[in-house]
Amino acid sequence: MSEWIPCPACGSESGPEASACVVCGYRLDDPKRDPGPGKCARCGSALGEAFEFCQICGLGVHSRLPRPQTESLRLVPPRPRGKAKKTPTVPPPPSPEVVGFSPGLRPGSSAEDGASAASAASAGAAPGAPLSREWSPPVAPLPALVSVAPGVVGASPMPRRAPGANKLRLVVVQRDGSEGEVIPLGDTPLFIGRWQGDLRFPADEFLGPSHARVDPQAKGVLVADLGTRNGVFVRISRPEPVFPGDLFLLGHQLLRLENIPEAGREGAPTADGVRGFGTPLQPAWGRLVLLGPGGVEAESHYLRHPQVVFGRELGDIVFPADPFVSWQHAQITMEASGPDTPVSVTLTDLRSANGTYLRARGDVILDPGDMFRVGDQIFRVRMH
Numbered sequence: 001m002s003e004w005i006p007c008p009a010c011g012s013e014s015g016p017e018a019s020a021c022v023v024c025g026y027r028l029d030d031p032k033r034d035p036g037p038g039k040c041a042r043c044g045s046a047l048g049e050a051f052e053f054c055q056i057c058g059l060g061v062h063s064r065l066p067r068p069q070t071e072s073l074r075l076v077p078p079r080p081r082g083k084a085k086k087t088p089t090v091p092p093p094p095s096p097e098v099v100g101f102s103p104g105l106r107p108g109s110s111a112e113d114g115a116s117a118a119s120a121a122s123a124g125a126a127p128g129a130p131l132s133r134e135w136s137p138p139v140a141p142l143p144a145l146v147s148v149a150p151g152v153v154g155a156s157p158m159p160r161r162a163p164g165a166n167k168l169r170l171v172v173v174q175r176d177g178s179e180g181e182v183i184p185l186g187d188t189p190l191f192i193g194r195w196q197g198d199l200r201f202p203a204d205e206f207l208g209p210s211h212a213r214v215d216p217q218a219k220g221v222l223v224a225d226l227g228t229r230n231g232v233f234v235r236i237s238r239p240e241p242v243f244p245g246d247l248f249l250l251g252h253q254l255l256r257l258e259n260i261p262e263a264g265r266e267g268a269p270t271a272d273g274v275r276g277f278g279t280p281l282q283p284a285w286g287r288l289v290l291l292g293p294g295g296v297e298a299e300s301h302y303l304r305h306p307q308v309v310f311g312r313e314l315g316d317i318v319f320p321a322d323p324f325v326s327w328q329h330a331q332i333t334m335e336a337s338g339p340d341t342p343v344s345v346t347l348t349d350l351r352s353a354n355g356t357y358l359r360a361r362g363d364v365i366l367d368p369g370d371m372f373r374v375g376d377q378i379f380r381v382r383m384h
Contacts, residue, residue: 007021059323171381186216207374212374223366225360231360234360234372235349235371240358242257250329282305285334310330311328325352355371
């Protein structure tokens with residue numbers, strides 16, 4: 001077996017021949033463990049009784065043991081039962097700077113191990129230059145656009161809040177897609193952060209000291225970013241309009257939508273009318289930048305067709321090494337009904353297993369069942 005596959009318990013890459021996960025210690029070669037149908041070790045989808053491969057991502061059923069039940073895991077060694085003298089613990093001081101968002105980077109791994117990362121929406125722009133929220137005209141005479149998803153490692157939640165008459169809950173989504181900690185919401189805002197707030201995750205280096213505020217509403221919650229570097233990402237459930245500067249997350253791949261830079265436009269002919277020689281290309285209407293750790297621009301993709309599909313195996317832009325990207329994951333679509341009408345661009349999830357997350361541009365209202373991500377933590381809104 002030569003394919004690297006994530007650990008069924010925590011999703012960490014341990015190598016094709018590893019006998020135990022290097023992060024959580026889960027045994028990968030225990031012959032006494034009953035495999036059962038279980039879930040796919042790659043994408044977490046339920047496996048059929050008679051199938052030899054996952055119907056969602058195509059992974060062979062026997063390539064790794066199925067995912068174990070969440071309640072059977074013990075990622076953190078238990079404390080000794082002896083009566084130990086209690087000593088006060090003082091949390092470390094807030095970090096002066098939060099590192100750039102890297103969805104693939106887990107606590108205990110290096111920055112080089114992260115699959116991708118992102119910066120703030122204005123990363124990569126010239127100092128002091130405002131970020132345009134409109135499409136700049138492409139080479140062809142197209143009109144311009146006018147502005148109109150596991151587990152928790154190192155979580156340190158505070159005691160549950162008194163729910164009162166409020167039936168809203170926040171559920172922590174584990175790395176295998178199962179539900180973990182349930183946090184009742186009271187009648188006052190709940191704060192999420194690395195060092196401060198009601199719900200703390202000190203091991204998550206992508207969270208700000210105080211990152212987000214969750215305000216209970218009549219039939220949902222309002223989630224507000226507290227001015228952090230990495231913001232709040234919301235899992236989309238319908239086609240969403242996107243604009244230059246927007247960031248969205250597919251699996252571990254973080255992409256930023258941009259206008260065409262000057263270097264991507266055709267240069268003017270010389271004084272004697274000679275046009276520069278080059279490969280015939282359809283004019284691009286936008287650009288996508290794949291962001292690496294700390295906001296580094298890893299790759300650029302010029303969008304030349306009205307519809308661009310993303311996936312792990314099928315699509316115009318593929319990420320074959322990311323097991324959290326579905327075989328056909330999402331698409332971005334540009335529509336222009338005429339030369340004098342605005343261009344509209346929408347992002348659509350193609351019923352992927354792990355969803356597509358769009359960075360919120362401001363405060364966002366979420367209904368029960370909606371999901372959002374802050375740093376490396378994913379939450380689902382529920383109402384009982």
